[in-house]
Amino acid sequence: MTGQTIGNALAVRDNGPGALVAQHRADIELVMPSHLQKRVGAWVRTTQGLLRRDEKLLKAAQNDPGQFMAVLLDAARLGLEPGTEQYYLVPRWNTKKRRTEVTGVRGYQGEIELMYRAGAVSSVIVEVVRQRDEFSYRPGRDDRPGHEIDWDLSLEERGELRLAYAYAVMKDGATSKVVVLNHGHIAKARAKSDSADRDWSPWNTDEEAMWLKTAAHRLAKWVPTSAEYVREQLRAQADVDDERSMPSAPMPAGPLPQPYDSGADDDAIEGEFVDDEGEVLS
Template sequence: MSDLKDRVKAATAEDDQEPQQSGVLDIAARDDHLKWLQSHGTYFTDALPRHVDKAHFTAVALSVLPNLKNCTNQSIMTSLLACARFGLEPDGRQAAIIPYKQTATFQPMYQGYIELMYRHPAVDTVHFGWIREKDEWDFEPTAPSPRDFRHRPRVDLTDEERGAVILSYAFAWIGGHRSQVITLNRQQAEEIRDKYSKGYAKAIREEKNDSPWQTSFDAMWAKSCVRRLVKVVPTSTELTELINADDDADDTSAAPAVIRGTVVAREEQGPGEDSPQEQGWPTAAEPGSGAREGGEQE
Protein backbone atom coordinates (compact mmCIF):
# COMPACT_ATOMS: atom_id res chain seq x y z
CA MET A 1 0.00 0.00 0.00
CA SER A 2 1.23 3.40 -0.89
CA ASP A 3 0.26 4.95 2.44
CA LEU A 4 2.01 2.37 4.62
CA LYS A 5 4.93 4.71 5.25
CA ASP A 6 2.53 7.33 6.61
CA ARG A 7 0.96 4.74 8.93
CA VAL A 8 4.34 3.88 10.43
CA LYS A 9 5.18 7.55 10.96
CA ALA A 10 1.81 8.24 12.56
CA ALA A 11 2.01 5.24 14.86
CA THR A 12 5.54 5.94 16.06
CA ALA A 13 4.73 9.62 16.49
CA GLU A 14 2.14 8.68 19.09
CA ASP A 15 4.77 6.74 21.05
CA ASP A 16 7.19 9.66 20.83
CA GLN A 17 4.61 11.92 22.50
CA GLU A 18 4.57 9.76 25.62
CA PRO A 19 6.47 11.37 28.54
CA GLN A 20 9.96 10.05 29.23
CA GLN A 21 9.75 7.70 26.24
CA SER A 22 13.12 6.32 25.23
CA GLY A 23 14.10 5.35 21.69
CA VAL A 24 13.54 1.69 22.56
CA LEU A 25 10.14 0.26 23.42
CA ASP A 26 10.79 -1.88 26.50
CA ILE A 27 7.59 -3.86 26.14
CA ALA A 28 8.51 -6.53 28.67
CA ALA A 29 9.29 -3.93 31.37
CA ARG A 30 5.98 -2.14 30.79
CA ASP A 31 4.13 -5.47 30.91
CA ASP A 32 1.31 -4.11 28.81
CA HIS A 33 1.79 -5.82 25.46
CA LEU A 34 -1.89 -6.07 24.73
CA LYS A 35 -2.53 -2.44 25.64
CA TRP A 36 0.25 -1.35 23.28
CA LEU A 37 -1.18 -3.45 20.44
CA GLN A 38 -4.72 -2.24 21.04
CA SER A 39 -3.58 1.38 21.04
CA HIS A 40 -2.13 0.84 17.56
CA GLY A 41 -4.85 -1.54 16.40
CA THR A 42 -6.29 0.66 13.68
CA TYR A 43 -2.95 0.72 11.85
CA PHE A 44 -2.85 -3.07 11.66
CA THR A 45 -6.54 -3.61 10.92
CA ASP A 46 -6.46 -1.07 8.10
CA ALA A 47 -3.54 -2.93 6.50
CA LEU A 48 -4.92 -6.47 6.92
CA PRO A 49 -6.65 -8.13 3.95
CA ARG A 50 -10.35 -8.70 4.52
CA HIS A 51 -10.03 -12.48 4.81
CA VAL A 52 -7.63 -12.30 7.79
CA ASP A 53 -9.22 -12.41 11.23
CA LYS A 54 -8.12 -9.28 13.07
CA ALA A 55 -8.45 -10.73 16.56
CA HIS A 56 -6.37 -13.77 15.65
CA PHE A 57 -3.66 -11.65 14.04
CA THR A 58 -3.51 -9.49 17.18
CA ALA A 59 -3.18 -12.60 19.37
CA VAL A 60 -0.29 -13.93 17.28
CA ALA A 61 1.41 -10.52 17.29
CA LEU A 62 1.01 -10.37 21.06
CA SER A 63 2.86 -13.69 21.43
CA VAL A 64 5.96 -12.41 19.62
CA LEU A 65 6.31 -9.04 21.36
CA PRO A 66 8.31 -10.37 24.34
CA ASN A 67 11.04 -11.46 21.90
CA LEU A 68 11.24 -7.87 20.61
CA LYS A 69 11.60 -6.14 23.96
CA ASN A 70 14.86 -4.42 22.95
CA CYS A 71 13.68 -3.33 19.50
CA THR A 72 12.65 0.19 18.57
CA ASN A 73 9.04 1.31 18.20
CA GLN A 74 9.54 2.07 14.54
CA SER A 75 11.03 -1.29 13.58
CA ILE A 76 8.35 -3.21 15.50
CA MET A 77 5.60 -1.23 13.80
CA THR A 78 7.23 -1.62 10.39
CA SER A 79 7.59 -5.39 10.76
CA LEU A 80 4.07 -5.95 12.09
CA LEU A 81 2.61 -3.74 9.38
CA ALA A 82 4.57 -5.71 6.78
CA CYS A 83 2.98 -8.91 8.10
CA ALA A 84 -0.43 -7.22 8.01
CA ARG A 85 0.19 -5.85 4.51
CA PHE A 86 0.69 -9.38 3.16
CA GLY A 87 -1.84 -10.96 5.52
CA LEU A 88 0.81 -13.28 6.99
CA GLU A 89 0.88 -14.29 10.64
CA PRO A 90 4.20 -13.58 12.44
CA ASP A 91 4.10 -17.09 13.89
CA GLY A 92 7.43 -18.40 12.58
CA ARG A 93 5.62 -20.43 9.95
CA GLN A 94 4.10 -17.94 7.49
CA ALA A 95 6.45 -15.16 8.57
CA ALA A 96 8.85 -14.35 11.37
CA ILE A 97 9.94 -11.12 13.03
CA ILE A 98 13.62 -11.44 13.84
CA PRO A 99 15.33 -9.11 16.34
CA TYR A 100 18.66 -7.74 15.12
CA LYS A 101 19.67 -6.06 18.37
CA GLN A 102 17.40 -2.96 18.33
CA THR A 103 15.85 -3.61 14.92
CA ALA A 104 12.88 -5.93 14.36
CA THR A 105 12.97 -7.36 10.82
CA PHE A 106 10.17 -8.95 8.81
CA GLN A 107 11.13 -12.31 7.26
CA PRO A 108 8.68 -14.36 5.12
CA MET A 109 8.88 -18.15 5.40
CA TYR A 110 8.10 -20.74 2.73
CA GLN A 111 4.56 -21.24 4.08
CA GLY A 112 4.01 -17.51 3.56
CA TYR A 113 4.84 -17.84 -0.12
CA ILE A 114 2.44 -20.79 -0.39
CA GLU A 115 -0.29 -18.78 1.34
CA LEU A 116 0.02 -15.99 -1.23
CA MET A 117 -0.01 -18.49 -4.12
CA TYR A 118 -3.32 -19.87 -2.82
CA ARG A 119 -4.90 -16.44 -3.13
CA HIS A 120 -4.74 -16.55 -6.91
CA PRO A 121 -8.13 -17.85 -8.15
CA ALA A 122 -6.49 -20.19 -10.69
CA VAL A 123 -4.42 -22.06 -8.07
CA ASP A 124 -6.16 -25.14 -6.66
CA THR A 125 -3.49 -26.55 -4.34
CA VAL A 126 0.20 -26.10 -3.56
CA HIS A 127 2.42 -28.81 -2.13
CA PHE A 128 5.91 -28.75 -0.65
CA GLY A 129 7.76 -31.83 0.52
CA TRP A 130 11.05 -33.31 1.70
CA ILE A 131 12.42 -36.56 0.30
CA ARG A 132 14.57 -38.65 2.64
CA GLU A 133 17.13 -41.32 1.82
CA LYS A 134 14.86 -44.35 2.33
CA ASP A 135 11.71 -42.86 0.78
CA GLU A 136 10.30 -44.31 -2.42
CA TRP A 137 10.40 -41.74 -5.19
CA ASP A 138 10.94 -41.30 -8.89
CA PHE A 139 11.31 -38.26 -11.13
CA GLU A 140 11.26 -38.57 -14.92
CA PRO A 141 10.93 -35.06 -16.40
CA THR A 142 10.23 -36.34 -19.93
CA ALA A 143 7.19 -38.39 -18.85
CA PRO A 144 3.71 -36.82 -19.13
CA SER A 145 2.35 -35.07 -16.03
CA PRO A 146 1.49 -36.23 -13.42
CA ARG A 147 3.27 -39.56 -14.04
CA ASP A 148 6.64 -37.82 -14.19
CA PHE A 149 6.92 -37.53 -10.40
CA ARG A 150 6.13 -39.90 -7.55
CA HIS A 151 6.94 -39.74 -3.85
CA ARG A 152 5.86 -42.24 -1.23
CA PRO A 153 7.26 -41.46 2.23
CA ARG A 154 8.06 -44.42 4.46
CA VAL A 155 5.23 -43.85 6.93
CA ASP A 156 6.22 -47.02 8.79
CA LEU A 157 9.52 -45.37 9.78
CA THR A 158 10.39 -42.39 11.93
CA ASP A 159 12.04 -39.41 10.28
CA GLU A 160 15.36 -40.54 11.73
CA GLU A 161 14.87 -44.05 10.34
CA ARG A 162 13.92 -42.63 6.94
CA GLY A 163 17.36 -41.05 6.76
CA ALA A 164 18.67 -37.61 5.97
CA VAL A 165 16.81 -35.19 3.70
CA ILE A 166 18.22 -35.42 0.18
CA LEU A 167 15.75 -33.34 -1.84
CA SER A 168 13.05 -30.69 -1.48
CA TYR A 169 10.27 -30.33 -4.02
CA ALA A 170 7.22 -28.19 -4.71
CA PHE A 171 4.39 -28.12 -7.22
CA ALA A 172 0.92 -26.66 -7.69
CA TRP A 173 -2.35 -27.76 -9.24
CA ILE A 174 -3.71 -25.03 -11.50
CA GLY A 175 -7.13 -25.36 -13.10
CA GLY A 176 -7.01 -29.14 -12.81
CA HIS A 177 -3.49 -29.44 -14.24
CA ARG A 178 -0.31 -29.99 -12.30
CA SER A 179 2.52 -27.51 -12.68
CA GLN A 180 6.15 -28.34 -13.30
CA VAL A 181 7.73 -30.04 -10.30
CA ILE A 182 10.45 -27.91 -8.77
CA THR A 183 13.25 -29.92 -7.13
CA LEU A 184 16.19 -28.63 -5.15
CA ASN A 185 18.95 -30.74 -3.60
CA ARG A 186 21.35 -29.61 -0.91
CA GLN A 187 24.15 -28.72 -3.31
CA GLN A 188 21.81 -26.57 -5.39
CA ALA A 189 20.57 -24.81 -2.24
CA GLU A 190 24.17 -24.08 -1.26
CA GLU A 191 24.82 -22.66 -4.73
CA ILE A 192 21.83 -20.31 -4.34
CA ARG A 193 23.16 -19.27 -0.94
CA ASP A 194 26.66 -18.59 -2.25
CA LYS A 195 25.50 -16.72 -5.35
CA TYR A 196 22.61 -14.62 -4.08
CA SER A 197 22.63 -14.18 -0.29
CA LYS A 198 24.25 -10.90 0.72
CA GLY A 199 23.58 -11.66 4.36
CA TYR A 200 25.51 -14.93 4.16
CA ALA A 201 28.39 -13.28 2.30
CA LYS A 202 28.58 -10.60 4.97
CA ALA A 203 28.62 -13.20 7.76
CA ILE A 204 31.49 -15.01 6.06
CA ARG A 205 33.47 -11.79 5.57
CA GLU A 206 33.01 -10.82 9.21
CA GLU A 207 33.63 -14.39 10.43
CA LYS A 208 30.23 -14.56 12.11
CA ASN A 209 27.69 -17.34 12.37
CA ASP A 210 24.53 -15.24 12.35
CA SER A 211 23.16 -15.66 8.82
CA PRO A 212 19.93 -17.70 8.58
CA TRP A 213 21.72 -19.84 6.01
CA GLN A 214 24.06 -20.80 8.86
CA THR A 215 21.60 -21.01 11.75
CA SER A 216 18.55 -22.45 9.91
CA PHE A 217 19.74 -23.97 6.66
CA ASP A 218 16.66 -26.17 6.14
CA ALA A 219 14.32 -23.18 6.45
CA MET A 220 16.23 -21.33 3.74
CA TRP A 221 16.49 -24.48 1.61
CA ALA A 222 12.70 -24.88 1.74
CA LYS A 223 12.06 -21.22 0.95
CA SER A 224 14.47 -21.29 -2.00
CA CYS A 225 12.58 -24.26 -3.46
CA VAL A 226 9.17 -22.59 -3.08
CA ARG A 227 10.49 -19.30 -4.47
CA ARG A 228 11.42 -21.16 -7.66
CA LEU A 229 7.83 -22.40 -7.89
CA VAL A 230 6.72 -18.76 -8.14
CA LYS A 231 8.13 -18.73 -11.67
CA VAL A 232 5.73 -21.43 -12.91
CA VAL A 233 2.46 -20.48 -11.17
CA PRO A 234 0.11 -17.53 -11.79
CA THR A 235 1.68 -14.59 -10.02
CA SER A 236 0.43 -11.33 -8.56
CA THR A 237 1.74 -7.92 -7.60
CA GLU A 238 1.49 -8.99 -3.96
CA LEU A 239 3.71 -12.02 -4.55
CA THR A 240 6.27 -9.90 -6.40
CA GLU A 241 6.33 -7.42 -3.52
CA LEU A 242 6.90 -10.26 -1.06
CA ILE A 243 9.97 -11.38 -3.04
CA ASN A 244 11.28 -7.80 -2.97
CA ALA A 245 10.71 -7.59 0.79
CA ASP A 246 12.47 -10.92 1.27
CA ASP A 247 15.48 -9.75 -0.77
CA ASP A 248 15.66 -6.50 1.20
CA ALA A 249 15.62 -8.40 4.49
CA ASP A 250 18.54 -10.53 3.31
CA ASP A 251 20.58 -7.47 2.34
CA THR A 252 21.62 -6.49 5.87
CA SER A 253 23.82 -3.66 4.60
CA ALA A 254 21.09 -1.99 2.57
CA ALA A 255 19.22 1.15 3.48
CA PRO A 256 15.85 0.08 1.96
CA ALA A 257 13.32 -1.16 4.47
CA VAL A 258 11.14 -4.20 4.51
CA ILE A 259 8.66 -3.37 1.76
CA ARG A 260 10.60 -1.72 -1.00
CA GLY A 261 9.47 1.83 -1.64
CA THR A 262 6.67 1.81 0.93
CA VAL A 263 8.18 1.56 4.40
CA VAL A 264 10.59 3.84 6.19
CA ALA A 265 14.28 2.98 6.09
CA ARG A 266 15.99 1.04 8.84
CA GLU A 267 17.26 3.11 11.70
CA GLU A 268 20.95 3.79 12.20
CA GLN A 269 22.77 1.14 14.20
CA GLY A 270 26.14 0.99 15.84
CA PRO A 271 28.86 -1.55 15.10
CA GLY A 272 27.84 -5.12 15.81
CA GLU A 273 24.14 -4.32 16.18
CA ASP A 274 22.93 -6.21 13.13
CA SER A 275 23.32 -9.74 14.47
CA PRO A 276 20.20 -11.83 15.14
CA GLN A 277 19.61 -12.72 18.75
CA GLU A 278 20.31 -16.33 19.63
CA GLN A 279 17.51 -18.73 18.66
CA GLY A 280 15.85 -16.01 16.60
CA TRP A 281 15.25 -18.02 13.43
CA PRO A 282 12.49 -20.64 13.29
CA THR A 283 13.29 -23.99 11.73
CA ALA A 284 11.65 -25.31 8.57
CA ALA A 285 8.48 -27.25 9.37
CA GLU A 286 8.11 -30.79 8.14
CA PRO A 287 5.38 -31.44 5.55
CA GLY A 288 2.10 -32.37 7.17
CA SER A 289 2.95 -30.62 10.43
CA GLY A 290 0.05 -28.18 10.21
CA ALA A 291 1.18 -25.79 7.51
CA ARG A 292 -1.23 -25.17 4.67
CA GLU A 293 0.22 -27.23 1.84
CA GLY A 294 -2.71 -28.69 -0.06
CA GLY A 295 -2.94 -31.81 -2.19
CA GLU A 296 -2.10 -35.43 -1.47
CA GLN A 297 1.10 -37.27 -2.15
CA GLU A 298 1.15 -38.85 -5.58
Protein backbone atom coordinates in the same frame (compact mmCIF):
# COMPACT_ATOMS: atom_id res chain seq x y z
CA MET B 1 10.21 -8.92 39.86
CA THR B 2 11.39 -11.91 37.84
CA GLY B 3 12.99 -11.47 34.43
CA GLN B 4 9.83 -12.75 32.74
CA THR B 5 7.62 -10.37 34.76
CA ILE B 6 9.88 -7.44 33.82
CA GLY B 7 9.67 -8.50 30.18
CA ASN B 8 5.88 -8.62 30.35
CA ALA B 9 5.79 -5.15 31.86
CA LEU B 10 8.11 -3.76 29.18
CA ALA B 11 6.04 -5.34 26.43
CA VAL B 12 2.75 -3.76 27.44
CA ARG B 13 3.77 -0.47 29.10
CA ASP B 14 2.58 2.77 27.49
CA ASN B 15 5.67 3.22 25.32
CA GLY B 16 6.57 -0.47 24.93
CA PRO B 17 6.40 -2.43 21.65
CA GLY B 18 3.23 -4.25 22.73
CA ALA B 19 1.40 -0.99 23.37
CA LEU B 20 2.74 0.36 20.07
CA VAL B 21 1.07 -2.52 18.23
CA ALA B 22 -2.24 -1.71 19.92
CA GLN B 23 -1.88 2.00 19.12
CA HIS B 24 -1.43 1.18 15.42
CA ARG B 25 -4.32 -1.29 15.25
CA ALA B 26 -6.21 0.94 12.78
CA ASP B 27 -3.16 1.12 10.48
CA ILE B 28 -2.75 -2.65 10.61
CA GLU B 29 -6.41 -3.21 9.81
CA LEU B 30 -6.26 -0.73 6.94
CA VAL B 31 -3.56 -2.65 5.04
CA MET B 32 -4.93 -6.13 5.78
CA PRO B 33 -6.82 -8.07 3.12
CA SER B 34 -10.55 -7.55 3.67
CA HIS B 35 -11.25 -11.17 4.65
CA LEU B 36 -8.85 -10.86 7.62
CA GLN B 37 -9.91 -7.48 8.97
CA LYS B 38 -12.43 -9.04 11.34
CA ARG B 39 -9.54 -10.86 13.03
CA VAL B 40 -7.37 -7.80 13.63
CA GLY B 41 -7.99 -7.94 17.39
CA ALA B 42 -6.74 -11.51 17.67
CA TRP B 43 -3.83 -10.63 15.32
CA VAL B 44 -2.75 -7.80 17.66
CA ARG B 45 -3.07 -9.92 20.81
CA THR B 46 -1.08 -12.76 19.24
CA THR B 47 1.74 -10.35 18.38
CA GLN B 48 1.76 -8.96 21.91
CA GLY B 49 1.94 -12.51 23.23
CA LEU B 50 5.03 -13.16 21.11
CA LEU B 51 6.76 -10.20 22.73
CA ARG B 52 5.91 -11.47 26.21
CA ARG B 53 7.29 -14.93 25.51
CA ASP B 54 10.44 -14.02 23.57
CA GLU B 55 12.88 -11.77 25.41
CA LYS B 56 15.24 -11.48 22.41
CA LEU B 57 12.38 -10.43 20.13
CA LEU B 58 11.20 -7.88 22.70
CA LYS B 59 14.69 -6.37 23.00
CA ALA B 60 15.06 -6.14 19.21
CA ALA B 61 11.66 -4.43 18.95
CA GLN B 62 12.66 -1.94 21.65
CA ASN B 63 15.89 -1.12 19.82
CA ASP B 64 14.04 0.05 16.70
CA PRO B 65 10.24 0.35 17.15
CA GLY B 66 9.87 1.88 13.68
CA GLN B 67 11.52 -1.12 12.02
CA PHE B 68 9.38 -3.44 14.15
CA MET B 69 6.15 -1.75 13.02
CA ALA B 70 7.29 -1.77 9.39
CA VAL B 71 7.75 -5.55 9.61
CA LEU B 72 4.32 -6.02 11.19
CA LEU B 73 2.65 -3.87 8.54
CA ASP B 74 4.34 -5.97 5.85
CA ALA B 75 2.94 -9.16 7.42
CA ALA B 76 -0.49 -7.53 7.71
CA ARG B 77 -0.42 -6.37 4.08
CA LEU B 78 0.32 -9.93 2.98
CA GLY B 79 -2.33 -11.27 5.32
CA LEU B 80 0.15 -13.58 7.07
CA GLU B 81 0.37 -14.48 10.74
CA PRO B 82 3.56 -13.07 12.35
CA GLY B 83 5.61 -15.37 14.53
CA THR B 84 4.51 -18.52 12.69
CA GLU B 85 5.81 -20.58 9.75
CA GLN B 86 3.84 -18.19 7.55
CA TYR B 87 5.94 -15.20 8.60
CA TYR B 88 8.90 -15.41 10.99
CA LEU B 89 9.82 -12.51 13.28
CA VAL B 90 13.59 -12.75 13.62
CA PRO B 91 15.85 -10.68 15.95
CA ARG B 92 18.62 -9.84 13.49
CA TRP B 93 21.98 -8.21 14.17
CA ASN B 94 22.48 -4.91 12.33
CA THR B 95 26.24 -4.50 11.89
CA LYS B 96 26.08 -0.79 11.04
CA LYS B 97 23.89 0.11 14.01
CA ARG B 98 25.59 -2.42 16.30
CA ARG B 99 22.31 -3.76 17.66
CA THR B 100 19.60 -6.31 16.98
CA GLU B 101 16.39 -5.35 15.19
CA VAL B 102 13.33 -7.25 14.07
CA THR B 103 13.35 -8.64 10.53
CA GLY B 104 10.41 -10.28 8.79
CA VAL B 105 11.08 -13.55 6.94
CA ARG B 106 8.27 -15.06 4.85
CA GLY B 107 8.07 -18.79 5.59
CA TYR B 108 7.14 -21.62 3.24
CA GLN B 109 3.58 -21.78 4.58
CA GLY B 110 3.27 -18.07 3.82
CA GLU B 111 4.40 -18.65 0.23
CA ILE B 112 1.82 -21.42 -0.12
CA GLU B 113 -0.93 -19.33 1.46
CA LEU B 114 -0.37 -16.55 -1.09
CA MET B 115 -0.63 -19.06 -3.95
CA TYR B 116 -3.95 -20.38 -2.68
CA ARG B 117 -5.27 -16.89 -2.08
CA ALA B 118 -4.70 -15.90 -5.70
CA GLY B 119 -7.41 -18.40 -6.59
CA ALA B 120 -5.72 -20.07 -9.56
CA VAL B 121 -4.60 -23.34 -7.90
CA SER B 122 -6.51 -26.23 -6.38
CA SER B 123 -3.52 -27.68 -4.51
CA VAL B 124 0.14 -26.91 -3.81
CA ILE B 125 2.63 -29.68 -3.03
CA VAL B 126 5.93 -28.82 -1.36
CA GLU B 127 8.00 -31.68 0.06
CA VAL B 128 11.51 -32.73 1.00
CA VAL B 129 13.11 -36.02 -0.03
CA ARG B 130 15.40 -37.85 2.41
CA GLN B 131 18.14 -40.36 1.67
CA ARG B 132 16.03 -43.52 2.03
CA ASP B 133 12.98 -42.14 0.20
CA GLU B 134 12.31 -43.22 -3.40
CA PHE B 135 12.02 -40.32 -5.82
CA SER B 136 11.71 -40.14 -9.60
CA TYR B 137 10.95 -37.35 -12.04
CA ARG B 138 11.76 -37.10 -15.75
CA PRO B 139 11.13 -33.59 -17.09
CA GLY B 140 9.17 -33.61 -20.32
CA ARG B 141 7.92 -37.15 -19.72
CA ASP B 142 6.48 -37.18 -16.19
CA ASP B 143 3.60 -34.88 -15.36
CA ARG B 144 4.45 -34.93 -11.65
CA PRO B 145 7.20 -36.42 -9.44
CA GLY B 146 6.88 -39.85 -7.89
CA HIS B 147 7.80 -39.87 -4.19
CA GLU B 148 7.49 -42.93 -1.95
CA ILE B 149 8.18 -42.87 1.79
CA ASP B 150 8.50 -45.84 4.13
CA TRP B 151 6.30 -44.53 6.94
CA ASP B 152 7.53 -47.25 9.31
CA LEU B 153 10.88 -45.45 9.45
CA SER B 154 11.56 -42.62 11.89
CA LEU B 155 12.72 -39.27 10.58
CA GLU B 156 16.29 -40.14 11.56
CA GLU B 157 16.06 -43.53 9.83
CA ARG B 158 14.85 -41.89 6.60
CA GLY B 159 18.22 -40.12 6.51
CA GLU B 160 19.54 -36.67 5.69
CA LEU B 161 17.79 -34.16 3.47
CA ARG B 162 18.51 -34.90 -0.20
CA LEU B 163 16.06 -32.93 -2.38
CA ALA B 164 13.19 -30.49 -2.16
CA TYR B 165 10.45 -30.19 -4.75
CA ALA B 166 7.31 -28.18 -5.38
CA TYR B 167 4.50 -27.95 -7.89
CA ALA B 168 0.91 -26.78 -8.08
CA VAL B 169 -2.19 -28.32 -9.57
CA MET B 170 -4.19 -25.59 -11.29
CA LYS B 171 -7.97 -25.40 -11.09
CA ASP B 172 -8.25 -26.57 -14.70
CA GLY B 173 -6.34 -29.75 -13.76
CA ALA B 174 -3.06 -28.77 -15.37
CA THR B 175 0.23 -29.17 -13.50
CA SER B 176 2.49 -26.16 -13.09
CA LYS B 177 6.23 -26.24 -13.68
CA VAL B 178 7.83 -28.73 -11.29
CA VAL B 179 10.67 -27.31 -9.21
CA VAL B 180 13.31 -29.80 -7.98
CA LEU B 181 16.24 -28.55 -5.88
CA ASN B 182 19.32 -30.48 -4.76
CA HIS B 183 22.00 -29.71 -2.17
CA GLY B 184 23.75 -27.34 -4.57
CA HIS B 185 20.65 -25.21 -5.13
CA ILE B 186 19.96 -25.05 -1.40
CA ALA B 187 23.59 -24.14 -0.65
CA LYS B 188 23.42 -21.21 -3.09
CA ALA B 189 20.20 -19.95 -1.49
CA ARG B 190 21.69 -20.26 1.99
CA ALA B 191 24.87 -18.44 0.92
CA LYS B 192 22.79 -15.42 -0.07
CA SER B 193 21.44 -15.08 3.46
CA ASP B 194 23.62 -12.74 5.50
CA SER B 195 22.22 -14.24 8.70
CA ALA B 196 22.67 -17.95 7.92
CA ASP B 197 25.62 -18.24 10.30
CA ARG B 198 23.66 -16.86 13.26
CA ASP B 199 22.30 -19.22 15.90
CA TRP B 200 18.82 -17.67 15.64
CA SER B 201 18.59 -17.97 11.86
CA PRO B 202 15.82 -20.29 10.58
CA TRP B 203 18.57 -21.92 8.48
CA ASN B 204 19.92 -23.31 11.77
CA THR B 205 16.78 -23.62 13.90
CA ASP B 206 14.52 -25.21 11.26
CA GLU B 207 16.57 -26.41 8.29
CA GLU B 208 13.82 -28.52 6.73
CA ALA B 209 11.44 -25.53 6.74
CA MET B 210 14.04 -23.49 4.86
CA TRP B 211 14.45 -26.22 2.23
CA LEU B 212 10.67 -26.18 1.82
CA LYS B 213 10.63 -22.40 1.67
CA THR B 214 13.32 -22.33 -1.02
CA ALA B 215 11.31 -24.72 -3.19
CA ALA B 216 8.06 -22.81 -2.60
CA HIS B 217 9.84 -19.52 -3.33
CA ARG B 218 11.06 -20.83 -6.70
CA LEU B 219 7.59 -22.18 -7.52
CA ALA B 220 6.11 -18.73 -6.88
CA LYS B 221 7.76 -17.55 -10.12
CA TRP B 222 5.48 -19.88 -12.06
CA VAL B 223 2.22 -19.65 -10.11
CA PRO B 224 0.07 -16.53 -9.45
CA THR B 225 0.58 -15.40 -5.85
CA SER B 226 -1.39 -12.17 -5.66
CA ALA B 227 -5.06 -11.31 -5.24
CA GLU B 228 -4.45 -8.94 -8.15
CA TYR B 229 -4.60 -12.07 -10.35
CA VAL B 230 -8.22 -12.56 -9.35
CA ARG B 231 -9.05 -8.92 -10.08
CA GLU B 232 -7.40 -9.16 -13.50
CA GLN B 233 -9.43 -12.29 -14.29
CA LEU B 234 -12.65 -10.53 -13.28
CA ARG B 235 -11.78 -7.45 -15.35
CA ALA B 236 -10.95 -9.62 -18.37
CA GLN B 237 -14.26 -11.47 -18.05
CA ALA B 238 -16.11 -8.16 -17.73
CA ASP B 239 -14.45 -6.93 -20.94
CA VAL B 240 -15.53 -10.11 -22.75
CA ASP B 241 -19.10 -9.72 -21.48
CA ASP B 242 -19.18 -6.08 -22.60
CA GLU B 243 -17.99 -7.03 -26.11
CA ARG B 244 -20.62 -9.75 -26.39
CA SER B 245 -23.36 -7.31 -25.40
CA MET B 246 -22.38 -4.77 -28.12
CA PRO B 247 -24.28 -5.00 -31.48
CA SER B 248 -22.17 -6.28 -34.35
CA ALA B 249 -21.24 -3.76 -37.06
CA PRO B 250 -22.47 -4.64 -40.57
CA MET B 251 -19.81 -6.05 -42.90
CA PRO B 252 -18.80 -3.65 -45.72
CA ALA B 253 -19.76 -4.59 -49.28
CA GLY B 254 -17.06 -5.82 -51.65
CA PRO B 255 -14.13 -8.18 -51.26
CA LEU B 256 -12.72 -8.83 -47.77
CA PRO B 257 -9.41 -7.10 -46.95
CA GLN B 258 -6.40 -9.41 -47.19
CA PRO B 259 -4.34 -9.94 -44.02
CA TYR B 260 -1.07 -8.06 -43.78
CA ASP B 261 1.99 -10.27 -44.31
CA SER B 262 5.08 -8.84 -42.66
CA GLY B 263 7.23 -11.79 -43.70
CA ALA B 264 7.85 -12.68 -40.04
CA ASP B 265 7.58 -16.23 -38.76
CA ASP B 266 4.09 -16.49 -37.23
CA ASP B 267 5.10 -19.68 -35.40
CA ALA B 268 7.78 -17.98 -33.28
CA ILE B 269 7.40 -18.94 -29.62
CA GLU B 270 7.96 -16.45 -26.85
CA GLY B 271 10.78 -17.50 -24.53
CA GLU B 272 11.60 -16.51 -20.99
CA PHE B 273 14.96 -16.36 -19.30
CA VAL B 274 14.78 -17.82 -15.81
CA ASP B 275 17.10 -16.76 -13.04
CA ASP B 276 18.20 -20.04 -11.56
CA GLU B 277 19.79 -18.33 -8.62
CA GLY B 278 16.50 -17.05 -7.23
CA GLU B 279 16.00 -14.05 -4.97
CA VAL B 280 17.73 -13.36 -1.65
CA LEU B 281 16.35 -15.59 1.11
CA SER B 282 16.77 -14.61 4.70
